[in-house]
Amino acid sequence: MVFEKKMITYGDPDDKEGDAPEEEEEEEEEEMVDPLETVRAKCEQTAHCAHAKERLDACEARVNSRSRTTEECTEELFDFLHARDHCVAHKLFHKVK
Known part of the structure; x- marks a missing residue:
């Protein structure tokens, strides 16, 4: 019971009376950059x-210039993503620690 009163009255039991609370230094965190x-x-x-x-x-310019079209740029998008990801696959794991 006495301990509970001390906790309420004085705060943390590890703190000594008369000690000023330590100021925490604000550390500047380096912004994380995704290697991918x-x-x-x-x-x-x-x-x-x-x-x-x-x-x-x-393809996107052609599709956006028309008001009525059923054309989509799916094939061109997949070709671009495949080419980019093929390049990335060879270089990415050299960057990751």
């Missing part, structure tokens, strides 16, 4: 991926 995103960005700049991206952009 950086490798993807680099791979998108390669010639093969750039060509696939141009085909995808041309």
Whole structure:
């Protein structure tokens, strides 16, 4: 019972009377960067991926310019993602610790 009163009255039992609470230093945390995103960005700049991206952009422009169309850019999207992921697969695990 006495211990409970001490906890309520004085706070933490490990704290000594008269000691000022320690100031916690605010540490600046380094912003985490996803290595997958950086490798993807680099791979998108390669010639093969750039060509696939141009085909995808041309298809999207063509589809968006029409009001009525059944055309979709699924094939071009898959080609671009395949080219990018193929490049990423060879480079990603060299970046991961």
